[in-house]
Structures are given as C-alpha cells and as structure tokens.
Amino acid sequence: MSWIKENTSNILQLCAMKIIKNGPIPRHVAFIMDGNRRYADKKRFNSLKGHTDGFNKLAHTLQWCLDLGIKEVTVYAFSIENFKRSHDEVNGLLKLAEEKFTNLLDERDKLMEHGIKICVIGNFTLIPDKLSKIMRQSTIITKDNKQALLNIAFAYTSRDEITQTIKSLSSLVNVNQICIKNIDEKLFSNNLYTYQSSNPDLLIRTSGEVRFSDFLLWQISDSYIHFTKSLWPEYTVWDFLKAIFFYQRYCDINNADTISTTKL
Ligand code: FPP
Ligand code: MG
Numbered sequence: 001m002s003w004i005k006e007n008t009s010n011i012l013q014l015c016a017m018k019i020i021k022n023g024p025i026p027r028h029v030a031f032i033m034d035g036n037r038r039y040a041d042k043k044r045f046n047s048l049k050g051h052t053d054g055f056n057k058l059a060h061t062l063q064w065c066l067d068l069g070i071k072e073v074t075v076y077a078f079s080i081e082n083f084k085r086s087h088d089e090v091n092g093l094l095k096l097a098e099e100k101f102t103n104l105l106d107e108r109d110k111l112m113e114h115g116i117k118i119c120v121i122g123n124f125t126l127i128p129d130k131l132s133k134i135m136r137q138s139t140i141i142t143k144d145n146k147q148a149l150l151n152i153a154f155a156y157t158s159r160d161e162i163t164q165t166i167k168s169l170s171s172l173v174n175v176n177q178i179c180i181k182n183i184d185e186k187l188f189s190n191n192l193y194t195y196q197s198s199n200p201d202l203l204i205r206t207s208g209e210v211r212f213s214d215f216l217l218w219q220i221s222d223s224y225i226h227f228t229k230s231l232w233p234e235y236t237v238w239d240f241l242k243a244i245f246f247y248q249r250y251c252d253i254n255n256a257d258t259i260s261t262t263k264l
Contacts (some may be wrong), residue, residue, distance in 0.1 A: 035207030115147025
C-alpha cells in the first residue's frame, strides 16, 4: 500500500480544491490522527485493522496536501504514551510501521519525483533497532529533496522533545561551545527535533477530542487549531477542505484586524 495515492479525487472534489486554492494555503499543516480504535470498534474490526485503515487515510491526506500545494505536513503517528498500550497493540503498531517504512523505501522513485523529504521526529532510543534503521534510511535517501517535507512523529512527545533539547544545550554549555546568555527562543527552536520545519500554520485533530496530547506544544503557540468529530479513518476530503476554509476565514479576519489597527 502506497504512501501517496494519486488521482483519487473526482471532478467535484477537484473543483472544490480549485476554489479553495484562490485563498491563502497554509504552508505547514499538522495532524493528530485520532480515533482509529473507536472506528475499529464501530466496524467490529480489531484495533490493528483500525490503525491500518488509519494509515490508508494518511496516504489519501498526503495526496490532498500535495494537490493544494501544502509544503510541510507533520503527523502524530506514535506517541511515547502509546508504549503503555497492550503488548499486542504496541507490537502491531510497530510491525505496521516497519512494513510501511519498508514500502516507502521500495517506492523511493515516487518520493523523488514529488521531491518529498522524510523526517522522523522522536526519541530514537525508544524505537526498536530494525525499525529505526529503516526510518533513518528513508530520511537519508530523501534528505536533498526540497519540494515538500513530511515529518512523522514517532516515539514522540513534546515534553520529551523539550527535555532532550535542554539536555543537548546543557552539554554544549558544559563544553564551552555556547554561553548560557546565548540561549534564546531561536537557538532553542533550532535544537528541537523539528529544527528543519517552520511552525505549523494549522493543526487538525480528529475524533472529537479537544486537547493537544503533548504534540508540538512549543511549535503551535501561534497556530490555528481545528477540531473535527470525524474519526481519523473516516476523515474525508470535505472535512479537510472545511478545515482549510476555516483557516482562510481566520486569515481574512486577522488581516482585516491588522489593517484596521494600522489605520488607527
Ligand atoms: C490514534 O487513534 C492513532 C494512533 C495511536 C496511531 C496512528 C497511526 C496511524 C494512523 C498509522 C500511521 C502509521 C505510520 C507508519 C506512519 P487511537 O488508537 O487513539 O484511537 P481511539 O482514540 O479511538 O482510541
Ligand atoms: Mg486516541
């Protein structure tokens, strides 16, 4: 199963995308893909089938993002908290990731054709060796691609990312490579796992949960947040376009505010 699903939009969807493209398009969209197990329960599937269908939805969503010209996408694929789930579910998710990252290496031509750079953000010390090796390979072969960036957050939490950043800056202070007085927001951001990314313009969370679950807490201080009730595997292009539409309306209101403030 491919990471990018081409030519799946119908005429109506293509028209809607064309209209949306007349407005501001976020440079960077982040997704909390939530609701896989509730979807599986509803359909009487096991949880792994819910996650597999969730992966397929991710592949569609990446194509919608490419179609709209979104340059950066960050997805929350596996939180450090997810290690606390049942042994079977954790193993199933790790196996699924291994399979999908192997597929990704197999379809490297497609990634090169679209110029997609893959970046895995997270604590690699928590990821099993075989999987972390395949992940590193995907980042190495795509490192020079410049058209789009896909960050996959795996074994990630924001608090862990911030803790690791504090540790790495402290060790630089210890060996006199930097002075404490040089530590500022810019240096801190440049030492986060997301150092290659801009901050998300739009964060979308599915499944009706209204919280951030320790995802990109440093990076989303100024992002527009969109929550939707759809469960991730049931997320549709219309849900996605609605989020972009709300983002555009927010940009319009904000610009209007800026103009009126400037006038005052
Ligand atoms: C949240 O739904 C989803 C996850 C914990 C896993 C997300 C993973 C994928 C969509 C597959 C992506 C895989 C790769 C290799 C990138 P949940 O399990 O919390 O569902 P619930 O909220 O209904 O319990
Ligand atoms: Mg959940």
